[in-house]
Amino acid sequence: MILIGFMGSGKTTIAKLLGAHMGREILDLDEEIVKSSGMAIPEIFAAEGETGFRLREYDVLKALPNQHILATGGGVVTYAASRRLLMEMDQPIIYLHADFPTLYNRIREDMNRPLVKDKESVKKLYEERLDLYRSTSTIEVDATSTPKTIVDQIMQSL
Numbered sequence: 001m002i003l004i005g006f007m008g009s010g011k012t013t014i015a016k017l018l019g020a021h022m023g024r025e026i027l028d029l030d031e032e033i034v035k036s037s038g039m040a041i042p043e044i045f046a047a048e049g050e051t052g053f054r055l056r057e058y059d060v061l062k063a064l065p066n067q068h069i070l071a072t073g074g075g076v077v078t079y080a081a082s083r084r085l086l087m088e089m090d091q092p093i094i095y096l097h098a099d100f101p102t103l104y105n106r107i108r109e110d111m112n113r114p115l116v117k118d119k120e121s122v123k124k125l126y127e128e129r130l131d132l133y134r135s136t137s138t139i140e141v142d143a144t145s146t147p148k149t150i151v152d153q154i155m156q157s158l
């Protein structure tokens with residue numbers, strides 16, 4: 001099972017809950033990138049730009065086992081090769097959807113997310129990505145609900 005969605009949609013939190021609920025291991029793509037590169041995410045962006053980060057993200061994704069619950073990073077769908085990999089994994093792809101103001105409030109002060117700058121640029125990213133999340137996912141859930149409701153909804157949809 002793969003979780004996708006914008007920054008702040010709760011992918012990591014929901015992956016942990018689903019993992020506990022289903023007795024399955026979880027993997028967090030951002031964490032795996034940090035482990036394999038030995039750099040924090042803002043360091044990768046500073047040294048290699050977003051392009052460098054996307055290439056690392058793709059390489060890590062390609063090497064991951066398929067049977068885990070996978071929490072991705074919010075921009076994974078913007079790189080066509082990574083999007084294709086996700087779809088080829090032949091797993092349910094769950095899109096955690098929330099409105100922009102809710103997401104922005106959750107992420108605005110996070111220093112660990114290099115793409116969170118001024119509100120307008122984050123809004124533009126959100127708008128550019130909406131269709132990508134929808135066309136990549138097999139299931140869409142409302143990420144503004146309580147975590148328990150989200151998990152229930154995902155379980156029912158399987």
Ligand code: S3P
Pocket residue numbers: 005006007008011030041072073074075076112113114115
């Ligand atoms: C990104 C989202 C981040 C992380 C990186 C880029 C994005 O993950 O991969 O900062 O492009 O939206 P989260 O969605 O877990 O914050």
